[in-house]
Amino acid sequence: MITWTNFVSQLFNGLALGALLALISSGLTIIYGTLGVLNLAHGAMFMLGGYAGYVAYEATGSFVVAVIAGTLFLLVVGVAMERLIIRHFYGRPHEDQLLVTFGLGIVMVELVRLFFSSLSKTVPPPQLLSGITSMGFLFYPTYRLAAVGIVAVALLAMYIVLYRTRLGMIVRAGIEDPVMVDSLGINVYRIFMIVFGIGAMAAGFAGIVNAPVASLTPDVGEAILVQTFVVVVIGGVGSFPGAVLGGLIAGEIISVTSMFNPGYAYVMLFGAMTLVLMLRPQGLLGTKGRE
């Protein structure tokens, strides 16, 4: 379907898709950047946020309450996970960290399956944002349009926390040189806990914001996790702006390629990642030495 109308439509769809990917990836990249832990449970946390929101929605009928519940629940889960399990793995090899987070992810997914079965659950968008909006060149789901705005606000909030507050300064300093931060008398472990909590919260927020777009199943995070890694690698590990840029690039690659040949959408995405790894291993906005 190569027409100008479709091209413009796909560019726009790529932006909307990319915004969601950026949001999910930002949590992953911050955690990896600060703690050095590649959190393979990130997809499961994304899923968990969706389910927590779903439970809240079923109880109250309010989408806003669902978003708050999904986000806060994951903050709690994140902090608990860091305190009880992850902190014991800071000094251990990367393989151990991968295995423990991978295992935690499986536990979360199967627990949700146990309680909710594999039958998919839906969280409808709020009344105000349901329906379809005419863009002139395309009819687009109103909620997806709104989601771009919601994501932009969320990313802006994260940007402010990271770049305009003392906590953010410490986190960024921790990403660059945790030993130096520690020797300056700052309790790095407390910062780690906060960062893990924020990263988990971002995943939970993304999970519930994404729920009206894609119905929930226990496996919803699995496919997302793979894309999220691609986004982080393209953007640069540990780089918050990189996650945003990577997300948008990934969204555009999937959408625009699908116009030429839908079967190659994901092939091109992985192709782009390979290209970045070859030409700029630290990622587009990453810093050398962190790859």
Next chain:
Amino acid sequence: MRDSKSKFHGYNRRDFMLTGLGVAGGLALPTAFASRAFAADRPPIGTWPAGSAGDSVFIGITVPRTGAYALQGEDELKGYELAVEHINTGHPLIKKISPKTTKGVLGKTVKYGVADSGAKPNDAVQAEQRFISENKAVLMTGSTSSAVAVALNKLAQREKVLYVAGISGSNDTTGKDCVRYGFRQCFYGETAANAIGPVLLKTFGKNRKAAFMTPDYTYGHTVTKSMNDFLTKNGGWTMVTNQVSPLGAPDFSSYLTNIANSGAEILVNVNWGHDAVLSIQQAKQFGILPKMKLVVPYQVPFLAREVGAETMEGVYAATDFWWTLEDKYPLAKMFVEAFDKKYGYKPEWGAENAYMEFALWAEAVEHAGTFYPPEVIKSYEAGRKIDSVVGEVYWRAADHQLVRPVIIVRGKKPGDMKNKEDFWDVTEILPGAPLMQKPDAFGCKLGDYT
């Protein structure tokens, strides 16, 4: 990546030891003579005779319990479990399908193990290989993806252990990838297309523009091809776009954007499992539905429950079974009642297919009078008329496909539903034989018995 999970039912080391001692003590002498007598014409093959030497036989089941097909895999498993229970207790329903059955199969209790395939061929093959070497499985089953069915077909032929497909809609399963050791009960791309095609031409007319959504593996490609061939040749339809997506795609927006701009009037959605649910839900979000008319050529168990009756109203689908067939077929009534009693809901076609696969295997073995695989295969190939939940059926010897009717259903108006599970009207029951291609048309070569 995820490890397969397996569980073994009612099977522990003590049972095994006792059984082993019993068999060794009681049958040592006759077995020694028998094996000498058989040695010339029946050398050991696959897991025979070891797999059926005791007082039980083992079936290896792999179904997806994770991933995009998990819900359907779990449903399939329920069908298998009910069948095993019925076989072991000599339930009246099994006796209707397999009149020679008393209790068990040839008097041996059926035991089984279950592994999660995640709808991935490699995981399924590894699990079945384990069931063959560790449990001496006499039968393998399971698939909710034809990619798995094709892989297990090949394993069956190589290991000389029988395989009955679970859900598998690809033409290849009993077409170019058919094997002597593999059998399929359910309908497939070609029969689905030839069954639903005329209904679509009658309902929507000729020369229509259709958009296809196709999962990127053997099932998707063959079903789409069969559908498109029928609609273009017989109705002058045009495929304006074919959106191929990977199994388990997390989002369909880019594919749907192409469809929205394609000018199609009808959306033929070949996606399956949660992919079908998500793509239909998102098509609705994009306003593609109800603007375009939706068609589901290969029905997905639980689809109507998941996307809602309002979305499925008026949608045509081809299927293997729908529970209201109980009004027409006495065996369907027995099956629906037994299933509902055990699990608390009306069975979908995944469970029906699973149940029938085991029942038909029991029938074939009882007729063969032995577990010796070549004899069981010949028993399948004898072409006996067998009573089933959809009336009389028989196996086609040339490609090991069951000749059975294809059911056409149409989504009910929510207001017309008599109960919360009354999603579909059965509009047509089409005899299987005229819907099937010639046995060699898709390149089936069955291979050797030994």
